[in-house]
Amino acid sequence: MAHFQIKDLNFAYPTGKGKKSLDGVNLSIEKGEYIVLCGKSGSGKTTLLRQLKSVLAPHGKRSGEILFNGTPIEKVSQRDQSAKIGYVMQNPDDQIVTDKVWHELAFGLESLGCDQKTMRARVAEMACYFGIQDWFHRDVANLSGGQKQLLNLASIMAMQPEVLILDEPTSQLDPIAASDFLNTVRKINIELGTTVIITEHRLEDIFPYADRAIVMDGGKVIANDTPRNIGKLLYEQKNDMFAAMPTPVRVFYGAEGSGDCPLTVREGRTWLSKTYPEPTISTLPAEELDDEIEKPALSLKELWFRYEKDSPDVLRGVSAEVPTGTLYAIVGGNGAGKSTTLKAVCGICKPYRGKVRVFGKPVEKYKSAELFGGCLAMLPQDPKSLFVKKTVREDLAEMTKDEKIIAEIAEVCEIESLLGSHPYDLSGGEQQRAALAKVLLTSPKLLLLDEPTKGIDSFFKEKLAKILCKLKEQGITIVMVSHDVEFCAKYADMVSMFFDGQMLTTDTPRRFFGNNSFYTTAANRMSRHVFSMAVTAEDVVELCRQNVGAEV
Amino acid sequence: MFVIMMLWFGCYNKVLTSDKFSSLFGNLIPSVSLLLVMVFRMVPNFIRKTQQIIGARKSIGKGISENATTKEKLQDGGTVLGALTSWALEGSVVTGDSMRARGYGTAKRSSFMIYRMTGTDWILLVVMLVLLGVTIAAAFFGQFAATFVPAIDIAPVSWGLAAYTGYLLIPTALHIKEAIQWHISRSKI
Numbered sequence: 159m160a161h162f163q164i165k166d167l168n169f170a171y172p173t174g175k176g177k178k179s180l181d182g183v184n185l186s187i188e189k190g191e192y193i194v195l196c197g198k199s200g201s202g203k204t205t206l207l208r209q210l211k212s213v214l215a216p217h218g219k220r221s222g223e224i225l226f227n228g229t230p231i232e233k234v235s236q237r238d239q240s241a242k243i244g245y246v247m248q249n250p251d252d253q254i255v256t257d258k259v260w261h262e263l264a265f266g267l268e269s270l271g272c273d274q275k276t277m278r279a280r281v282a283e284m285a286c287y288f289g290i291q292d293w294f295h296r297d298v299a300n301l302s303g304g305q306k307q308l309l310n311l312a313s314i315m316a317m318q319p320e321v322l323i324l325d326e327p328t329s330q331l332d333p334i335a336a337s338d339f340l341n342t343v344r345k346i347n348i349e350l351g352t353t354v355i356i357t358e359h360r361l362e363d364i365f366p367y368a369d370r371a372i373v374m375d376g377g378k379v380i381a382n383d384t385p386r387n388i389g390k391l392l393y394e395q396k397n398d399m400f401a402a403m404p405t406p407v408r409v410f411y412g413a414e415g416s417g418d419c420p421l422t423v424r425e426g427r428t429w430l431s432k433t434y435p436e437p438t439i440s441t442l443p444a445e446e447l448d449d450e451i452e453k454p455a456l457s458l459k460e461l462w463f464r465y466e467k468d469s470p471d472v473l474r475g476v477s478a479e480v481p482t483g484t485l486y487a488i489v490g491g492n493g494a495g496k497s498t499t500l501k502a503v504c505g506i507c508k509p510y511r512g513k514v515r516v517f518g519k520p521v522e523k524y525k526s527a528e529l530f531g532g533c534l535a536m537l538p539q540d541p542k543s544l545f546v547k548k549t550v551r552e553d554l555a556e557m558t559k560d561e562k563i564i565a566e567i568a569e570v571c572e573i574e575s576l577l578g579s580h581p582y583d584l585s586g587g588e589q590q591r592a593a594l595a596k597v598l599l600t601s602p603k604l605l606l607l608d609e610p611t612k613g614i615d616s617f618f619k620e621k622l623a624k625i626l627c628k629l630k631e632q633g634i635t636i637v638m639v640s641h642d643v644e645f646c647a648k649y650a651d652m653v654s655m656f657f658d659g660q661m662l663t664t665d666t667p668r669r670f671f672g673n674n675s676f677y678t679t680a681a682n683r684m685s686r687h688v689f690s691m692a693v694t695a696e697d698v699v700e701l702c703r704q705n706v707g708a709e710v
Numbered sequence: 711m712f713v714i715m716m717l718w719f720g721c722y723n724k725v726l727t728s729d730k731f732s733s734l735f736g737n738l739i740p741s742v743s744l745l746l747v748m749v750f751r752m753v754p755n756f757i758r759k760t761q762q763i764i765g766a767r768k769s770i771g772k773g774i775s776e777n778a779t780t781k782e783k784l785q786d787g788g789t790v791l792g793a794l795t796s797w798a799l800e801g802s803v804v805t806g807d808s809m810r811a812r813g814y815g816t817a818k819r820s821s822f823m824i825y826r827m828t829g830t831d832w833i834l835l836v837v838m839l840v841l842l843g844v845t846i847a848a849a850f851f852g853q854f855a856a857t858f859v860p861a862i863d864i865a866p867v868s869w870g871l872a873a874y875t876g877y878l879l880i881p882t883a884l885h886i887k888e889a890i891q892w893h894i895s896r897s898k899i
Binding site for chain 1: 740744747748750751754755759762763765766767768769770771772773789790792793796797800801802804805807808809810811812813814815816817818819820821822823824
């Protein structure tokens with residue numbers, strides 16, 4: 159008997175004007191399966207997942223049937239549903255109810271009215287399994303995002319659910335914390351046999367290990383097969399979703415490879431060395447590098463900063479020069495001080511030593527109206543912190559009264575159709591673009607972006623990249639802080655590595671990632687033994703093509 | 711007087727953390743103690759978010775400028791407060807979902823006790839109650855008079871005062887006992 163059986167499920171939101179958010183979904187999910195649900199934002203993934211747990215199901219018109227262990231889901235008692243179906247949401251912070259780690263772990267069990275003995279045993283068990291014992295007594299507020307999300311998972315696992323549903327659980331985490339989290343989910347699936355249904359943007363980490371991948375588009379299930387077949391299917395259909403596939407898959411089909419499609423970097427390496435044992439052309443030209451920067455848009459000299467008098471230094475002598483009209487990316491680990499550097503440029507943090515010059519002029523010499531009105535602007539990590547009004551249009555109107563300029567910027571950021579909506583009703587990618595529009599209304603010449611690709615899917619990333627390219631053409635200098643090495647490799651002009659409060663190396667993307675062996679893109683890790691300087695999937699495909707051409 | 715009150719609250723905050731509070735009252739009034747725990751969590755969250763919003767607004771030139779009038783400052787504060795409210799509402803929807811998803815309200819709540827009462831704890835409780843009882847009785851019989859503000863003025867030492875002093879010295883005694891015990895056990899090694 160299937161664990162979940164979904165028959166002919168249709169769903170429409172009351173505000174959807176008759177548009178179906180789920181359209182004839184038929185699925186069967188077996189016990190112990192690991193299922194990846196993918197699709198663009200707004201394709202109905204979250205709507206579908208929420209239907210699988212009655213208390214979370216949104217209001218709207220529904221038809222069709224969902225059977226959980228053979229019983230219609232409405233007939234399964236709330237109590238059973240809470241205990242047996244675990245649901246982890248996107249935002250790590252808002253899901254947490256209490257203020258102590260141990261209390262949060264026990265929350266579900268308290269709700270079910272378990273007795274002390276059972277609770278003690280289960281909480282202890284979970285704390286050990288998830289490695290929480292070291293921070294068991296800590297305040298929730300002092301945990302990192304990754305720890306918070308792990309705590310959410312653990313407190314749900316304490317109720318010993320049969321199914322674990324995860325809705326983009328890692329979208330707010332940095333890559334290291336995200337892959338830790340996903341590994342834990344995989345461990346739960348393998349060791350405990352818990353059924354896992356997960357949606358994710360970061361397919362690279364989970365796609366190879368999933369039993370089945372389900373692709374949704376416009377509320378319909380358009381593909382439901384093993385990951386290997388899904389890659390092929392999407393390529394043949396020329397589906398937009400293909401861009402979200404892991405690098406090895408994209409390289410394989412991009413280079414029109416034959417045989418079994420590689421899913422992991424390891425398989426990709428094997429396939430490349432088999433196909434191109436002795437490539438005639440093995441390197442791409444590295445970008446030209448100007449040593450002399452004549453007029454830097456931004457120059458930082460020996461910045462030192464600490465948050466409190468007795469706390470350790472966060473910035474320990476940051477120096478950098480950003481050439482005018484480039485996209486400059488700063489990569490590096492969590493808590494290294496990348497975001498703090500941007501804050502120091504904006505004057506939110508005041509460095510106690512060192513100099514920030516914007517267009518050659520020390521930043522403290524600017525009046526704040528002059529600096530932020532047409533010179534410098536920053537897009538913060540959480541775009542929500544920029545929205546203060548009821549609609550996107552009102553929010554934009556806060557910046558300027560000129561309707562024409564608003565319309566222009568809205569067009570650049572492709573948010574014309576969203577102007578009437580409440581900013582909080584938008585998806586992550588849409589919010590990001592609306593916030594960018596608001597920032598652009600100050601018509602900055604130097605734009606600072608803090609993690610612009612966080613939590614957005616591959617289509618929105620491409621859209622964002624296009625917008626950034628457009629801005630660059632207009633002569634705007636962009637400084638971006640990011641964890642997303644793939645994005646930086648593809649679109650940045652210069653990449654800097656930030657470590658231990660300092661800017662360590664700066665180089666062009668190909669030289670930078672081409673010389674790194676760990677901190678680099680999947681494409682580079684996959685191809686570095688045959689090709690050099692190939693850092694994006696497109697680079698590798700290009701080299702493969704050239705080699706095929708050379709042989710003929 | 712005011713300073714003393716502040717000191718009291720400061721001590722209260724240090725000693726009786728929210729988890730101790732909830733484990734004391736969790737069994738009697740589970741929902742109220744949960745509510746309090748949630749409120750405790752909200753306050754620092756709010757402060758952090760406010761700073762974030764102000765920072766974000768400053769970096770697009772919407773911060774309070776150096777020569778803003780009081781009216782402008784008030785307006786700006788209102789805008790930030792509005793943004794904060796919608797943010798909090800949005801967050802509370804998710805928190806509510808997360809609570810219901812974990813079975814909140816499906817059964818009578820029980821309460822996880824992180825602290826346990828052992829034999830010595832019971833003895834200590836009895837000692838405390840006895841001393842407290844004696845103190846109250848003394849106050850009742852007028853055996854006990856002392857003023858502390860503005861100057862310390864203690865009437866002749868009575869049995870009531872002795873009991874009260876004993877009661878107040880319990881934590882000190884516990885600390886000294888611990889220190890001696892630790893010293894002894896270390897010197898044995």
